[in-house]
Amino acid sequence: xxxxxxxxxxxxxxxxxxxxxxxxxxxxxxxxxxxxxxxxxxxxxxxxxxxxxxxxxxxxxxxxxxxxxxxxxxxxxxxxxxxxxxxxxxxxxxxxxxxxxxxxxxxxxxxxxxxxxxxxxxxxxxxxxxxxxxxxxxxxxxxxxxxxxxxxxxxxxxxxxxxxxxxxxxxxxxxxxxxxxxxxxxxxxxxxxxxxxxxxxxxxx
Numbered sequence: 001x002x003x004x005x006x007x008x009x010x011x012x013x014x015x016x017x018x019x020x021x022x023x024x025x026x027x028x029x030x031x032x033x034x035x036x037x038x039x040x041x042x043x044x045x046x047x048x049x050x051x052x053x054x055x056x057x058x059x060x061x062x063x064x065x066x067x068x069x070x071x072x073x074x075x076x077x078x079x080x081x082x083x084x085x086x087x088x089x090x091x092x093x094x095x096x097x098x099x100x101x102x103x104x105x106x107x108x109x110x111x112x113x114x115x116x117x118x119x120x121x122x123x124x125x126x127x128x129x130x131x132x133x134x135x136x137x138x139x140x141x142x143x144x145x146x147x148x149x150x151x152x153x154x155x156x157x158x159x160x161x162x163x164x165x166x167x168x169x170x171x172x173x174x175x176x177x178x179x180x181x182x183x184x185x186x187x188x189x190x191x192x193x194x195x196x197x198x199x200x201x202x203x204x205x
Contacts (some may be wrong), residue, residue, distance in 0.1 A: 048145065052090040052123070052148035059084050060149050066095060072173045073101040073137070079142070082164075089146045090125065095169060097143065099135035106134040107171045109143075110178055114166045121153040122165060126204040128171065145169075 062085065064078035079094040099105050109129045113122045128143035135141055147167070153159045172178040 006137065009068055011145055020109070033126050048205055052125075053151065054088075056088040056151040058087045058151075058154060060162070061164045062091070062093075062147075062149070063164060063166040064093060064095070065166055067168070069172040069176040069177055071177050072107050072171055073105060074099055074107055074171055076169075076171050085149070087153065088151045089151050092144055092146045093167075095128070095145070096140060096144045097135065097171065098135070098140040099137060101184045102137050104136050104171070107133050107173055108132050108175065108178070109169045109171045111145075111167065111169045114168070115162065118149075118153060118159050118165055119158070121146050121150040121159060122167075123150060124167075 061082055063082040064080065066077045068074050068076045074097050076095065076097045079096055083091060083093065085091045097107070108131065109122070111127065111129045113119055124145065124147045125146040126148075133141065133143070145167070149165065153162065170178075172181070
C-alpha cells in the first residue's frame with residue numbers, strides 16, 4: 001500500500017514537472033522578445049508610442065533591407081534604399097510587395113535593426129510587421145513604417161561612432177515558417193496605430 005502511494009506521488013510529481021517545462025517552453029519566446037524590446041538586446045528596436053523629441057543636431061543614415069522567405073512567392077523591397085535624417089526627428093518610409101503567384105497568398109513580416117547595439121535607440125512607432133497581409137494574384141501593395149532615432153545614441157560611448165543603421169524586414173508565409181527559420185525570437189514586436197490584423201495602413205496599387 002505504501003509502495004503504491006509512493007509510486008502515485010512519483011508519477012504526479014513527474015507529470016507536474018513535465019507540464020511545467022512545457023509551459024516554460026511556450027513562454028520562452030514571448031519572454032525573450034519582451035526582454036529584447038526593453039533592453040534593445042539582439043538589435044530589437046525600442047517599442048512604444050513616445051513622440052519624437054525633434055531634431056537635436058546631427059544626422060544619421062538609415063538603410064532599408066528586405067528579404068523574402070523562399071516559401072512565400074512574393075517580390076518584396078523598399079521604395080528607397082536609404083535616407084539620411086536628423087537625429088530625433090520622425091521619418092516615414094515605404095516597402096512594396098507584389099504577389100507573383102496565380103492565387104491569393106498571405107504573408108507576415110518580422111523586423112530587426114543592425115548593428116545590434118543601437119536597438120534601444122531606434123524607436124519604431126508604427127509599421128506593418130506581425131500583421132497578416134493577403135495579396136491577390138499579381139497584386140502590389142505598399143507598406144509604411146515610421147521611426148526615429150533617439151539623440152541619446154550620441155551620448156553612449158558604445159554607439160557614438162555609429163553612422164549607419166540598417167532596418168531589415170523579412171516576409172514569411174506564417175509564424176511557423178518564421179520560427180523554423182529562427183527569426184521569431186529576435187524579432188521586434190509590432191506597435192502603433194497601424195497594428196490592424198486586416199493590414200490597415202497598407203496601400204494597394
